[in-house]
Amino acid sequence: MTASPAPVVILVAPQLGENIGMVARAMANFGLSELRLVNPRDGWPSEKALSAASGADWVVEGARVYGSTAEAIADLGVVLATTARPREMAKPVLDPQAAAERLAGRIDAGETAGILFGGERAGLDNDDVALADAVITFPTAPEFASLNLAQSVLLTGYEWFRTRGLEGGRPRQAAPPLAPKADLQRLFEHLESELDAAGFLFPPEKRPTMVRNLRTIFLKADLTDQEVRSLRGVVRALSELKQRRGTDTN
Known part of the structure; x- marks a missing residue:
């Protein structure tokens, strides 16, 4: 499978192979193909991930494993972190649509980009969020704001795909490349x-x-x-x- 330039999806400390597979399926739905894993709890490779991917085998088979979040994002120019919890850090906060537009602008300018997603139990910790340029939050009902891992990737991927469709992948004004x-x-x-x-x-x-x-x-x-x-x-x-x-x- 070949794909247009797109953000890398980075799962930090994912727990279940089944959830990684469902993330791969969500990625494939919306043109995302590069998956990176930071310390998957149950090890890698995972037959359960392949089964849950429902045919998105190329995403699972192409996944790369890293020992730390810093290593997983070292070659990327811009990184966004998904979180539902308020943080003490004064970082820009984007909704999924604004995040997709920012990513599209940087990628059209020749940058590499990635999106961090935390583990199923507690999400990203503060040290992981601190590595990101901005955070993405999802507008949800305040009485039940919890999203599972695949849902978070699906919503982000949908906005990415929709933004690319609306923009038609047209080159934007080039910006100076960001430092890796x-x-x-x-x-x-x-x-x-x-x-x-x-x-x-x-x-x-x-x-x-x-x-x-x-x-x-x-x-x-x-x-x-x-x-x-x-x-x-x-x-x-x-x-x-x-x-x-x-x-x-x-």
């Missing part, structure tokens, strides 16, 4: 290492929240590869200045 998530991760680690050395990320119990908030600031900026390189140069220059001043003092 692996390069952003290296920037974050570089900055956080220097902030640890400077005593900024203190006290220890507040460090995880401070780190997530800092990462959110940069992720909202849609940084290009050149901008990431410039920021790493800034961090390096400040670190070297601090070292020189320390040497001069001694």
Whole structure:
């Protein structure tokens, strides 16, 4: 099966092979073909997933397994995370239609993109959501907002397919390519290492929240590869200045 450029579907800690198969079926319904799995609980490959896919075998058989969410998104330019729960992070919140339009714009500009979906029991944790550029929430009845994994993928896939149909896949104005998530991760680690050395990320119990908030600031900026390189140069220059001043003092 061949497909037009489309977002990657990333399942983080999925539990049952049957649910992965139903996700594959939903993906195939709406032209999504690339599936990535982060630490599937019951292992991989899965005969139950193939059975539940109801013919969408190419999605299941092409699925790739990763050891962490960061590894699964390392080569992607833009990543959105699905969540129904309010978070402490100040990230843009999109409904499925707005998310599909944003993804279409980036993909038409030559970017790679992905959508994160959490496990069946608890969804994505804060550290996973912190890696995303924005979050997708589904408008549901407030008295019963829970969606299962395949439903979430189905709704997102439908809006993607509908957006591509309405737009006809027409090229949009090219935008500068976003930095791959692996390069952003290296920037974050570089900055956080220097902030640890400077005593900024203190006290220890507040460090995880401070780190997530800092990462959110940069992720909202849609940084290009050149901008990431410039920021790493800034961090390096400040670190070297601090070292020189320390040497001069001694």
